[in-house]
Structures are given as C-alpha cells and as structure tokens.
Amino acid sequence: MNAVAHGANRRTAIRLGLVALAMFSFGYVLAPFYDVLCRAIGLDRARPEFATAIPTALRLEFDTNVADGLPVTIETLDRVVAAKAGGLVKARFRIANTGDQPLTIRAIPSFAPVRAAGLLQKLECFCFDALKLAPHETRDVTVVLLVAKALPEELGAATLSYTLQPA
C-alpha cells in the first residue's frame, strides 16, 4: 500500500477510535443525563415531593384526547401535578379551534384508577359546560380539584382524562 493511502487509513482509524472513546464517556454521562432529560420534559417520577414514605402527596397525571375529525387541539399545560393531602390542585389546558367555523364542543371526563374516586372533588371544570369557540380561537381553561385530607398508602398516582367531543 502506498504512503498516501496509509495516511488516510490512519486518520480514519484515529477518528473512529475517538468516537469509541467518546461513546465510552457517553455511557457514563447517561447516568446524570437521564435525570436532567426527564426533569426537563416533565417525565420525572423521582421528584422530591413524591419521594416520601408517608403518602402525603398523590401524583396526578392529565391526559387529553380529541374526537376523530374534530378540528380542535388541546394542550396540557400542567401535565403532572403533586396533589397534597387536603390541598387544592389547579391544572390548566389550552384549547384551540384550528378550523374556519365556529364550534361548540364538550369535554367528557374520565379517570383511573377507580379507587381515586373518593379522593378528588372537582370544584371547577371546563368539562361542566359546553364550550363555544370562534374560528381560530385559543382559550385557556382550568380544572380545580380538592384533595381528600387522608390519602391511602398504596395509591401513588391517578390519571384524569378529558376527551373533546362535538357538543
């Protein structure tokens, strides 16, 4: 093999070797990185408010859906909320009519698990009434919940779900 080709091979090999080294370090970086990533995108289960042995907080997760074909979007602004025993919880949603027609819609609520039923009391909810949206209107709506004074030990999380339907 001539010298030029030899040099080219060496350069390629050194570059690839460096990539391998970088990936070795990357493995280690993954340890803190997962934490940061999860916190940043709100996927964090190990937040301090949940990390207590006595269940003083209930993890509330909000889920939203839109009926097929309805030109509406809904965004959950507070996806995960720590509900303190006896406290008030407020969750915000942003609903937008993406179509050119005025719309009347209604949110159908649902929740899981069933055992969460007695623990949360809806004081206010955008699902109580039908919503009228002008063409291209965006509106922020809320849900306010009162959390029971005593939370059962084994229930770590509850999910509340809202599905938008034409009214």
Next chain:
Amino acid sequence: MTASTETLHLQHADHQAHADAHGWRRWLYATNHKDIGTLYLWFSFSMFMLGGTMALGIRAELFQPGLQFWHPEFFNQLTTLHGIIMVFGAIMPAFTGLANWMLPLMLGAPDMAFARMNNWSFWLLPPAAALLVISLFVPGGAPAGGWTLYPPLSIQAGMGMDLAIFAIHLLGLSSIMGSINIVTTVLNMRAPGMTLLKMPMFAWTSLVTAYLLIAVAPVLAGAVTMLLTDRHFGTHFFKAAGGGDPVLFQHIFWFFGHPEVYIMALPAFGIVSQILPTFARKPLFGYVSMVYAVCSIAILSFMVWAHHMFAVGLPATAQLFFMFMTMLIAVPTGVKVFNWIATMWQGEMTFETPMLFAIGFVCLFTVGGFSGLVLSIAPIDIQMTDTYYVVAHFHYVLVAGALFSLFGATYYWLPKWTGQMYNEKLGKLHFWWSMIWFNVTFFPMHFLGLAGMPRRIPDYPLQFTDFNSVASVGAFCFGLGQLLFLYNVINTIRGGAGRAPARPWEGAHTLEWEVASPAPHHTWEMPPDEALVKKGLRAQLLDQDHE
C-alpha cells in the same frame, strides 16, 4: 484482456504465498484477512456448539415439569451463558469473520486496512470465551441473572460475574477494533470505479453495522464497568442502598442492546441481498432504497431502547414515544422484505442450498418481525414481557434470521473458500431439517408465552407440559442436524463434490467471483481494473448514476 491480467495476478499471488508462515505460526501470527476470517468462522462455530449444548441442557430440563437434571441455580447459569455465548461468541464473530474474508475480495482490496490490529481483534476472543467457561467453575458459579446482567442480581452475584465482565470487556474491545478495520477498509480501499452507492449490499450492511458497533460497544463496556465498580469499589450507580438506580442500568444496557440486535440483523440482510439476486438471476430490486432502509434502521435503532422496559414503570408519555418509534422501524424493515420478494418476482429461480436458506430467512425473519410488532405495543408487552413469547420472538429473528443467513453465506462462499463444491443433497437436507425442527422448537413458544409461561424458569406448572415437550424434541433434533452441517463443511474441505470453478454460480456478478477458487492467499494486490469492475456493475444494473 481481463483474463490475462487475472493470470498474471494469480502467478504473483502464488509466488507470495511461499513467503508466509506455516503451521501454528500461520494462525497465531495471522495477518492475512482470509486466515483471520477462517479463524473467526471456526471460533464462531465452536461457540455455536458450546452455546448449543447449553441450550440442550436447558431444553432437557424443560422437557417435563419438575426438576430432573439441574439445580435451579445451575439452570439459570445455563440460560445466562447460552445467551452471552450465542450473541457475543457465535453470531457476532461469524459476521466479523465473513466481513474479513469477503470484503477485500468484494471491494477489490488486497487485505483489510490494519492487518496487525486484525490479528488482535481475533485473538482477544478465545481468552474471553475461556473466562466465560472458567466462570462455571469458580465459587458461586457463572453469572445467573440473564444475559442482560440486570442489577441487583448482577451486583450480588459471585466472582463468576467479574469474569463475565472482563470477558465482555475483551469482546467489546475486539468488536471495536474489528469495526474500525471494517469501516476503514470500506471507506478507503475500494477498487477504482466502485463508489459507495455501487458497493455490494453486504459491504453496505457491514459498514453500517461496524458504525453501530463503534457507537454502542463502548456504552456496554461503560455499563459493565459501572457494575464492576459498584461491586467492588464503592460506587452506587445501580445500588439503591447508596442512592443509585437499578433501572438506570436497564436504560444504559438497552441503549447498547437494541442497536446490538440490529448488529446481528443487518449483516444478515446484506448476505440475503447477495444470495437472492444470484439465484433469481436478477439484479437486486431497489438497491438504493435498500441502502436507505439500512441507514434508517440504524439511526432509528438508537431511539427505541425502552421497548425492552415497558414494565419498569415508565411514564405513559415515554411508553408512547418508544412504542411509536419501535413501530416506525417496521417501515424500513418492510421495505427490505418487499425488495427481496420483488427481486425473486419473475426471476429464473433455482433452489440451491444458499438460496433455500435465504428464502427461509425471508419467511421466518418476517414472522419474527411481526411478533416484534406485537411486543412493541406497550399495553400488550406489559402482559408478554419476560414470557416465552419474547423467547419465541427473538429466536425467530436470531436463529431463523441471523443464523440461517450465516448458513446460507457459508454454502454460498464455501466453493470460493475451499475450491471445492459442497454436497448439494446434504446441504438441502440440512436446510429442510433445520427449517422443520426450528419451527417445531420455537413456534410452540408463542403459545406458551401467550398462556403466561415466564422465561428463565427450570420448572413450570403442569398445563405447559405439552408444548414444552414438543419444543424440547424439536431442539434436540435441530441440534443434531447441525452436525450434518459440520460434516458437509469438513467433507467439502476434503474434496467434497469436486472442484469448484472461479464462478460456481452463474448469476453472481460481484468481484469475489473474479478470482480463482480457492481464493489464492493474496488477491487484488493490484486493484482490479476499471473495466472488470464496470462489467460486474453492469450485470447488477449498478452502472448508472444513482446520486
């Protein structure tokens, strides 16, 4: 004109061969890509036998409920070592061996880029295998927590675990060096006229696989190093007692592990993409889309790792993300299957043994792909994870996928390696025998999994008996059939069914068929001239510009 350059070339090669070492030195100091390829392939086959024997140990115990042969601890050591040995000892080295043997021949290069490093890449493997075997005999025995080495078991295990960790370090180092060699060879040493988008598919898949390995083998090395320091040096990466997180290991492991499954699948795609056009006597359908599919599979494979972890308590958002990304991989995989079928469509097919294995691959790999899709659905996977359904899934993609492609490759290139034809009747018998008993072994495992039988247990409730007995009978027959393969290969080396011409398959147009059979010790010391390269490309319909 090409003929005369070739004769010249061969004489030259013969002359060189005399300068090479003989006897054991030839192998220990091997720097010739063909010798190293041969070493890899024999090593891989012996690991296949070793891992296979362990599998039969597993199946013997599972033939009937109750404990007949092994203590549960030893049973778990068998499943763990079987997994590690088959993945790192049998499948991966076989593909590296094939790449070593064939890439220089197919690309028109005189050898791999770094001959001495190549020697190291191989000779790290036997010590690694020895460490794994020795681990069986140390106090506490071999690692027994599964090939995935999850903590906390892997932190609590005896010193066999340390040996396995060192073995994985060696195997990882070997893979990285082997891959650097492959990438450099493919990128820098192709014959004039062979641009990247005119390379044989096997070169493409080897290249992408090597990139994947360079990216993820170090991550696995890091993960097991963290295990090691957790075990002995007071770190707490995965130790909950010290604030660490065992699930973190799973994230890091599968960040390696999912690309790893494609490391075992992509070269198989490459092999099948060589064999099918040869025996269908038609160029590969959709060459460029094949290349793009390989690349997109490789990229996507970094974004799906948590489909192995649906049951660890991931937030719903993460489950959805990984579920959809996993389903997305089925798209480029579907493109490949479509192209293979289209390659065969209206071809003048003949069914020599390599072709049979390639077609078997296409059929059964697709079955494995479908069970993969089922498992990618998070709510379903939560039921199925750690059941025999998963065992069925990955044996369809790894045995009927990777292993069948390796059998196909061996029959396909054996005439080039040995200069002799193999016994076609025996080859076909080997195929049909493997095909039938493979399905008898692994298809019932789908049912066992659906009925809820967990994987990695030495004993099971009575209602699982029938399917387990069937699977065990299948496994012993399948294992026995592999001796047929060994016999056929040895028989071919000893003369087989007569001398093979340089191009035993008239539908094959890649460069390896332009050198004599057996391939002389040194080939393409002068790169093939452009006319020869062009001729092959024209036959593969690759002479137009794709870019």
